[in-house]
Amino acid sequence: MNQSPPRPRPGRVRARAVHRAAAALAALAFTALTAVLPGTTPAAARTATDPARAGSSPSRSEIYSELRLDQVPADYVVLVDVSGSMTGEGRYSSVRSALLPFLKGLAPRDYVALFTFGDKAETVYLGHPSAPKAIVGRLPGRAGPSSVQTDIGAALDRGLAELERPGAADVGSVVMFTDGKHDPPAGSRYPTSGGPAWKALRDRAGKLARHHELAAYALPLATDESGTAQLSGVVSDTTELRPDSVQNLAGYLGRAAERARARKAARLIAQDAGKGVTATLSPTGPLDLDKGGATATLTLTATTARVPLTVTGLGATLDDQPLTVTGLPDRVSLKPGTARQFQVTVRGEPDAGLLPVRRTWEAEAGLTVHGKVATPWAATLDEVRFRVPAAVKGPATKLRLRAQVGSALTLPLLIGVPLVLLVAALALWMRNSRAVVNGVLLASPALGDGPGDEIVLRGRQVTFVPPRIGGKGRAHGRRYRADDGRRDIALNLSYSPDGTAARSANAVCRPGEPVVVNGIRFDYRPDRHGYRPDRDGVSAADVTRAGAAPGPLPVPRPGALPPHGDGPWDGSPPRPPAQRGRPTPSERDLP
Template identity: 50%
Template sequence: MNHPAPARPPRRRAALLTAALLAALAATPAQAAPTAPDPSRADIYRALELDREPADYVILVDTSGSMTEEGRYDTVRTTLRPFLDGLTPEDHVALFTFDSRTEARYVGAAGDTSKIIAALPGAPDPDGDTDIGAALDAALEEVERDDASPVASVVLLTDGEHRPAARSRYPKATGPAWDALTTRAEAVAGHTELAGYAIPLGGGATGAGLLADVVPDTTVLRPEGIQDLGAYLARAGERTRARKAARLLAPDTGKGVTATWHGGGALDLGDGTAAGKLTLRAATTRAPLTVTGLRATLTGPDLTVSGLPRTLTLRPGESRTYDVRVRGRLSAGALPYRRTEETRATLHLAGTVTSPWQRPLAPDVRLKTPETIRTRDAELTVRADVGSAAFLPGVIGAVLAVLVAGWLLWRRGNRPPLRGVLLLATPFGGPLPERIELRGRRMALRPVSTGGRGTVHGRRRSTREGPRTDLRIRFSPDGTAGRESGADCAPGGEVVVGGVSFSYLGEPGPAPAPGHPR
């Protein structure tokens, strides 16, 4: 029965499928189940458009005489059909049979399974030997082509040991010829994802393991019976598809989520809040990424950042920008007066980055994603008005009060209490001297006998005999303020100020005789 090749899925359909899968994963917790199921491998392969990625398959089928036993050859022909049906038209198939000699039965594109199966002989060669070395030589020639695919698989199905004909280049299972095969395989593996799948048929010893001696990345699949061949062929095909996916996802290794803060100027907290923008971007090109437990903070001062979802899923290369709100205040420090303060703050983002594709692809594909978010432009300038607007005037008032109080104290200390008697008279005769009893620290002078006005206060002096109190006398004969004359007078002394004679008696005593001011 002819099975038509599967139609190539259009890119638009694959893109819509990817978008639908990611939309379900990115739904908010209120819209989705608490734990969204992971996509299946088939979903991921469709999203990757894996059918468009070519691979080389070299299939080596033993047609020696022993393959007639237990219907092994017929089983191989039957079970190859579903294996070939799983390939895509982009894949390249080289089908070889080997016994005493190796013969290419089909070399070309996959997709027409019936045509490939029909190329096989109807039965094994009953007299054929088993030359595995020659079969591997033919397989390497296929994967050494200039137009070979970047992913290649060699599938070996045999029930016998390596027993070639006498003329074979590989008379034994070891030797220089086998070493040359290994060297060629290593060269191919240097630029191609080359893997081998050896499937020994029958219960006895076979030479299937020789494939691992030539191709290091070989898996020996050991079915318990020929009836298990279909499952093991399917496993070989699945592993090849996984290697395709791994190759496509290799550029995403080490790529995660980056966060960028927007705004070149200072972040002005104003009344304790400020608006900002934060962009999260998936750096991958094919794999979606999910962030759980997302939280942002600013430190140095400690500020909170709100407006981010706790969980989000980003498509490959997708960016999402969020309007966030920063809350907090700057400390006024030891200087609490009102001023504008600027400081540096560091942006931190917490959250675990994974991909919803990691679990379905494991262990065949290891999608390594950095679990932490990489933050760009993490250093920010934060500005705010700090301190109290009433503090500075209060401080100035307090300082002035202290100064005034200090001045008053100084004045009080420098203006001792007045004691004794002050005599006022005209210098050239006239009425009897006017006697003024000194008291307090400062006295106003308004003499009746001479007229005019003035003031008098004491001043402490240091002398050899010890401290004494002098008088500072200021007087204006016409009483005009601001035009007073001044002079200092020691105890027992006499000065003339504004045309009036002032005599200072240190202690109260009798008034002098007329004409004698002292």
């Protein structure tokens, strides 16, 4: 007769369920640590992301891959509680099961320090995680016995000592698994949860944190006690990962680990502080601008060793020259330590100066490269400070330029135009101040009691020596505007009775308006006025021309006398007409 299988006892069912839950929790915790703690990279995270799909800013995993963070070692101190309480509900076996995938996810250059602690702290493994199974195999097969107590202070002492060793990595993490509070055995250096011994631990951890990226993670395996208070009292940057927040476990670990990885990246990026983009020019010979422009090679170089750079708004100008520089793209991306070359063209006409005479122009002009330098990593690693110079440096050498400037007409115009203006001004002056005169100038004594002379006027200036009157004079024409508005020519006279400059006097004689100069009456008669001596009261034979032999004194014809006598008796010689605006001649001026 078949009998039904015995029903399991309720206590055993609950124990097995708790055991499976604890194992799953530990495995999940170690998997999360493997995925996000410094120096660990899960297989999925190692897959390269397509830059085209990632957009203009790379992802963190791409940046960390370019920085080769896996080549930068990190230290991991793992503290496992083996006290008697860890034997319950399969806690210890769950930790052993989760350690294997955790160790497999570490980088080959990482360093692992595995300790167990109960009544005291004991070393299980020190070295690289090259054989994860062998490392886990070194752990005790079981925890306990039940009499073994929990000395958290001793465990932290051993862990800090390992992080203080010579050659320790810049990034260190402390991971502690425990299910109880600090319960040290008799004789422990840490008999209580406080005191000088704990202060010494805290000081050591603070000194480490000043030069290292140090973080701690408490993973409590029981709901009542976790050891977080003791761990956070030593390491200020401590994160507690409780079993009742499994859903947030990866997030908490991710944030803490990302800070550590970003700090590791920042240490590498800091080596490029102050390095940016430099520009150089080639060739160094003169550039001939007469053939529609000259080309040169502009080289942009990223001087960084790890950080890629971009230059946006790229352009170039020549200092103090009206020339244009073309051939540069608006945006340039440069990998660390690389260079890119661009053919730039210089076009335009140089400044010929104030006198644009045709000549060969040569000069040196500085080239200023414009653009904003930045790194595409800054948008992703917003917690890292990038010290990248924002401007392009250089080039230090100047461009040597050559061109034919100015116009071939400039020099002839510079000489010809002033000369033409001068000739025109001279002609205008000659026309007005030295007008061509014609006709005759009648010279006779002012009182009419002596012979007279007829001076023929031809040309712009006439020098005369009256044969009868004597003396010497000079006359030249000058244009003037009459009261009625018409333009006419007057004579500018100068006359000296003895021919010396000391007795020379000047006057202006207009047509039909006689003047008296030094006692001599001068009357200007232009040809156009129709002057004829025989019609004007004196025959041609009665007036001696200047330069001819003196003849007899003229005798006025009766018809030439005025109808009423102008002298003391009838028939006396007529007096000269009154001169307007002229002074009465003195006795000195009389002949």
